[in-house]
Amino acid sequence: MSDTPIDLDALRHRIDDLDADILRLINERAACAQHVAQVKSAEDPATVFYRPEREAQVLRRIMALNKGPLDSEEVARLFREIMSACLALEQPIKVAYLGPEGTFTQQAALKHFGESAVSLPMAAIDEVFREVEAGAVNYGVVPVENSTEGVINHTLDSFMDSSLRICGEVVLRIHHHLLVGEATRQDKVSRIYSHPQSFAQCRKWLDAHYPHAERVPVSSNAEASRLVKTEWHSAAIAGDMAAKLYGLTRLAEKIEDRPDNSTRFLIIGNQDVPMSGEDKTSIVVAMRNQPGALHDLLEPFHRHRIDMTRLETRPSRSGVWNYVFFIDFKGHCDEPHVAAVLEEVRVRAAEVKVLGSYPFGVL
Numbered sequence: 491m492s493d494t495p496i497d498l499d500a501l502r503h504r505i506d507d508l509d510a511d512i513l514r515l516i517n518e519r520a521a522c523a524q525h526v527a528q529v530k531s532a533e534d535p536a537t538v539f540y541r542p543e544r545e546a547q548v549l550r551r552i553m554a555l556n557k558g559p560l561d562s563e564e565v566a567r568l569f570r571e572i573m574s575a576c577l578a579l580e581q582p583i584k585v586a587y588l589g590p591e592g593t594f595t596q597q598a599a600l601k602h603f604g605e606s607a608v609s610l611p612m613a614a615i616d617e618v619f620r621e622v623e624a625g626a627v628n629y630g631v632v633p634v635e636n637s638t639e640g641v642i643n644h645t646l647d648s649f650m651d652s653s654l655r656i657c658g659e660v661v662l663r664i665h666h667h668l669l670v671g672e673a674t675r676q677d678k679v680s681r682i683y684s685h686p687q688s689f690a691q692c693r694k695w696l697d698a699h700y701p702h703a704e705r706v707p708v709s710s711n712a713e714a715s716r717l718v719k720t721e722w723h724s725a726a727i728a729g730d731m732a733a734k735l736y737g738l739t740r741l742a743e744k745i746e747d748r749p750d751n752s753t754r755f756l757i758i759g760n761q762d763v764p765m766s767g768e769d770k771t772s773i774v775v776a777m778r779n780q781p782g783a784l785h786d787l788l789e790p791f792h793r794h795r796i797d798m799t800r801l802e803t804r805p806s807r808s809g810v811w812n813y814v815f816f817i818d819f820k821g822h823c824d825e826p827h828v829a830a831v832l833e834e835v836r837v838r839a840a841e842v843k844v845l846g847s848y849p850f851g852v853l
C-alpha cells in the first residue's frame with residue numbers, strides 16, 4: 491500500500507474522483523436500461539419491463555464477483571437500489587403489500603423491489619390479490635410462512651381462487667423489539683399490544699420477563715405501535731420499521747424466542763418468469779380421498795430426484811376434492827425433468843395448478 495495517499499485531504503480528493511466515476515457509470519447503466527425498454531416495447535407493445543429472472547442473475551453475479559472489503563450482501567443491496575432506479579426509468583413499478591405502513595411485508599416489498607418502487611398498503615391479504623388482479627398495481631407482496639409459526643393459511647387459500655402467478659420470493663429475518671413511547675412509564679408496563687403471530691414468536695421471552703402483563707392481540711404490529719404512543723402503561727412488540735414510523739424506543743431488543751426467526755414472502759403478479767438458473771416451482775394439487783393418495787403424489791418427485799422444499803395440506807373448500815396439497819420444489823417448469831414430473835402428477839391427481847416457477851430469493 492506504499493502508493494496509497496495517507497493524508498485526509500488527499501484521501502478525500504481520491505473519494506471525490508471515484509464518486510464522479512461511479513456517478514458517470516451509474517448514469518451510463520441507466521441509459522442502457524432505457525434502451526432495453528425501447529427494445530422490449532418494439533418487440534412487444536404489451537411487454538412487461540420488470541424481469542425477475544434477470545434481476546436475480548444480476549445480483550448473483552455481483553455477489554460472485556465481489557472481492558470486498560464490502561460484504562457481498564451489502565454490495566447486492568446497493569445494486570438492488572441501482573436496478574430499482576434503472577427500472578423506474580423504464581416503468582415506475584406499483585406494488586401492493588399487506589399493510590398498514592411499517593409492517594414486515596412493507597419491509598419485504600422494499601427489500602425485493604428497492605426504494606424506487608411505489609408501495610401501497612392494503613388492509614388484508616385478499617385485497618392485495620384483488621388489486622393485482624384488477625390491474626391497479628403491477629405486483630403484490632404477501633407473507634406465506636414463518637420459520638417459528640408455520641404457514642399463513644390466508645395466503646394459501648387466496649391462491650385457490652386466483653389466476654395470479656408467483657413471480658418471486660423474499661426471505662426476511664424477523665427481529666422483534668419491545669417498544670415504548672415517550673409517555674410510557676417503563677417500570678409500569680401492564681399491557682402489551684402485538685399481532686398474534688408476533689406474540690407466538692416471543693412467547694417464552696414474554697413468559698419470562700412480563701408474565702403478568704395483559705397481551706392484547708391487534709391486526710398488525712404497526713397498529714400495536716400506533717396504540718402505545720398515547721398510553722403510559724403500554725408497550726408494543728414490533729420491528730424496526732414500525733418503531734421508526736411511530737418514533738418509539740426499544741425497551742428490549744431481539745426478543746424473538748428463536749434467533750433464526752424468519753418469514754418468507756411471495757411476489758404475486760400476472761407473468762410467467764423464465765429460468766434464472768436457480769429456481770423453485772410452487773404447485774397446488776387436489777387429490778381424491780383414497781388410500782395411498784399421498785404416496786402416489788410424492789413417488790414421481792422421489793423417482794426424478796426432485797428436491798421438495800415444502801409440503802402443506804389444506805382442507806379443500808369444494809366438495810369435489812378431499813385434500814389440497816401445496817408443494818414447493820427445486821427446479822423450473824421449463825426444465826425437462828420438472829415437466830416430466832408435472833405430467834405424471836397430472837395423471838394421478840384430480841387437479842394440478844402451477845402457481846409459478848421463480849428465482850430463489852437472492853437477498
Ligand SMILES: C=C(O[C@@H]1C=C(C(=O)O)C=C[C@H]1O)C(=O)O
Nearest residue numbers: 523526540541544545573576577
Ligand atoms: C434493464 C432491464 O430491465 C429491468 C432492469 C434491470 C437492471 O437494471 O439490470 C434488470 C431487469 C429488469 O427488471 C433488463 O431487462 O435487462
